[in-house]
Amino acid sequence: MKRAAPKAAEQWNLRLYVAGQTPKCIAAFANLKKLCQEHLGGHYSIEVIDLLDKPQLASGDQILAIPTLVRQLPPPLKKIIGDLSNTERVLVGLDLVRKG
Amino acid sequence: MVCGGAGSGKTLLAIEFLVRGATQFDEPGVFMTFEESVEDLTADVASLGFDLPALIARKKIVVDYVRLDRHEIEETGDYDLGGLFIRLDHAIKSVRATRVVLDTIESLFVGFSNAGILRTELARLFRWLKDRGVTAVITGERGEGTLTRHGLEEYVSDAVILLDHRVDDQVSTRRLRIVKYRGSTHGTNEYPFTIDRSGLRVLPITSLGLQHEASLDRVSSGLDALDAMLGGRGFYRGSSILISGSAGTGKSSLAAHFVDAACRRGERCVYFLFEESPSQFMRNMRSIGLDLQAWVKKGLLHFHAARPAFLGLEQHLVAMHREIEKAKPAAVVVDPINELMAIGTLGAVKATLLRLIDHLKTSQITALFSSLTAGAAHEQTTDTGISSLMDTWLLLRFLEEARQRNRGLYVLKSRGMAHSNRIASFLITDRGLQLGARAPLSRSEKRRSR
Numbered sequence: 001m002k003r004a005a006p007k008a009a010e011q012w013n014l015r016l017y018v019a020g021q022t023p024k025c026i027a028a029f030a031n032l033k034k035l036c037q038e039h040l041g042g043h044y045s046i047e048v049i050d051l052l053d054k055p056q057l058a059s060g061d062q063i064l065a066i067p068t069l070v071r072q073l074p075p076p077l078k079k080i081i082g083d084l085s086n087t088e089r090v091l092v093g094l095d096l097v098r099k100g
Numbered sequence: 101m102v103c104g105g106a107g108s109g110k111t112l113l114a115i116e117f118l119v120r121g122a123t124q125f126d127e128p129g130v131f132m133t134f135e136e137s138v139e140d141l142t143a144d145v146a147s148l149g150f151d152l153p154a155l156i157a158r159k160k161i162v163v164d165y166v167r168l169d170r171h172e173i174e175e176t177g178d179y180d181l182g183g184l185f186i187r188l189d190h191a192i193k194s195v196r197a198t199r200v201v202l203d204t205i206e207s208l209f210v211g212f213s214n215a216g217i218l219r220t221e222l223a224r225l226f227r228w229l230k231d232r233g234v235t236a237v238i239t240g241e242r243g244e245g246t247l248t249r250h251g252l253e254e255y256v257s258d259a260v261i262l263l264d265h266r267v268d269d270q271v272s273t274r275r276l277r278i279v280k281y282r283g284s285t286h287g288t289n290e291y292p293f294t295i296d297r298s299g300l301r302v303l304p305i306t307s308l309g310l311q312h313e314a315s316l317d318r319v320s321s322g323l324d325a326l327d328a329m330l331g332g333r334g335f336y337r338g339s340s341i342l343i344s345g346s347a348g349t350g351k352s353s354l355a356a357h358f359v360d361a362a363c364r365r366g367e368r369c370v371y372f373l374f375e376e377s378p379s380q381f382m383r384n385m386r387s388i389g390l391d392l393q394a395w396v397k398k399g400l401l402h403f404h405a406a407r408p409a410f411l412g413l414e415q416h417l418v419a420m421h422r423e424i425e426k427a428k429p430a431a432v433v434v435d436p437i438n439e440l441m442a443i444g445t446l447g448a449v450k451a452t453l454l455r456l457i458d459h460l461k462t463s464q465i466t467a468l469f470s471s472l473t474a475g476a477a478h479e480q481t482t483d484t485g486i487s488s489l490m491d492t493w494l495l496l497r498f499l500e501e502a503r504q505r506n507r508g509l510y511v512l513k514s515r516g517m518a519h520s521n522r523i524a525s526f527l528i529t530d531r532g533l534q535l536g537a538r539a540p541l542s543r544s545e546k547r548r549s550r
Contacts, residue, residue, distance in 0.1 A: 019182040028177075051183060055190035058183050062167050065212070066182030081212075082177035093174030 104263030168211030292414030322357030325535035345496030367430035
């Protein structure tokens with residue numbers, strides 16, 4: 001597996017959709033935070049959207065599954081669903097690791 | 101649950117359920133589509149006369165397009181479909197919906213790979229919808245050996261409707277069957293339906309019992325002499341009459357007399373023409389002194405002409421039902437039924453006619469059917485299949501006598517009245533049918549008889 005180190009200037013905007021403080025959502029947030037610290041250095045921002053508070057935001061990003069992580073920047077848009085417990089899959093999904 | 105193959109009309113049934121709910125019952129609805137964008141859907145149903153944007157603007161209907169792209173989604177670990185619930189809940193609250201459509205929820209199986217999670221979540225979703233007290237129409241693609249591809253009917257247990265679209269002999273027919281409807285005694289047969297400008301139409305169910313009121317009221321056949329043969333007072337109102345005879349015996353002329361008489365009484369009539377155009381028919385009838393055009397102008401007479409082969413039997417039946425519903429006639433003529441019989445098997449035609457006659461009888465509409473028979477030898481056999489449905493059967497035939505071919509009329513049967521057993525000869529003159537008259541003898545014959 002080859003690591004593709006993020007370019008220094010690249011800014012990562014991530015959005016995590018959750019629905020309340022369920023175990024899955026808490027786990028997803030913890031997993032995400034750990035992963036970002038390890039792989040993205042300081043170049044990232046995480047926005048957590050609780051759909052229980054803002055249900056109108058669900059359709060914009062076509063959210064069905066909870067939790068869903070959306071990579072808004074850098075493009076293209078990526079979606080990762082689940083509690084992000086499978087780190088390798090998350091890295092693949094975020095294009096931090098190339099398949100192969 | 102509404103299931104059926106591609107193009108069977110599932111989405112249409114679903115959207116009509118919402119539109120009718122919003123416009124006629126003040127029940128707002130949510131349409132969650134997994135297949136078509138809002139624009140596509142709007143364009144599709146506009147052809148049916150549904151103004152979706154207006155309903156959306158008036159907050160009667162909300163459409164939520166759920167787009168699924170598997171390539172965009174990576175699955176890592178445990179998830180649920182909480183987002184779907186939240187979206188649906190939000191949409192329901194925004195219009196206070198009591199009706200919900202999910203079209204086609206099975207698309208989820210394409211978007212997500214974990215079927216186990218999906219099944220659990222769908223079961224939860226259906227329970228959730230039920231607990232909220234909304235009526236939900238869920239569409240599903242028909243599977244092999246199962247009603248839906250992913251067996252969703254197991255979760256949706258209240259009612260299952262199966263739509264079918266098939267082509268027999270190059271004629272397409274749509275059929276609808278209620279597979280299951282909890283807490284009701286439902287019809288179990290397949291019922292034909294059509295989709296047209298006014299949406300989806302299912303044919304009324306054939307009445308299970310024979311319970312229509314038999315009228316004592318009589319209506320004139322349009323010919324005094326024929327009325328005299330029918331116990332002196334003509335047909336019973338609401339009865340069905342068959343006129344059969346070979347080509348040129350005057351079936352249409354007799355039917356025209358009947359219609360003319362009904363219009364004279366100020367009653368509305370619908371005349372279904374399957375061989376001629378209305379203008380041709382009216383021209384022909386003018387030549388025997390019947391001005392049907394006048395009745396058309398007065399709005400009493402409606403023609404409905406169609407080539408039978410153009411549509412399936414069911415479509416004809418639906419079209420006829422629609423005309424009858426629109427015009428609310430006292431009398432109906434179908435001229436001739438042979439053209440209909442050419443489309444289907446005798447059994448299918450009989451069932452179709454039975455449905456039509458049932459409907460007409462319950463509505464107390466007198467119905468006259470003409471039937472073309474091949475020749476004198478067959479004049480009774482060809483019609484035996486349908487004659488049992490008829491209350492009165494008139495037979496027209498040529499009588500060959502003294503070097504002339506005269507037309508004769510005979511009442512083969514007429515339920516509930518003492519009818520004549522005489523073969524009455526008649527003439528078609530420029531003043532209409534002259535029953536009981538003899539043809540004036542030609543000069544040579546006169547000479548001989550002297």
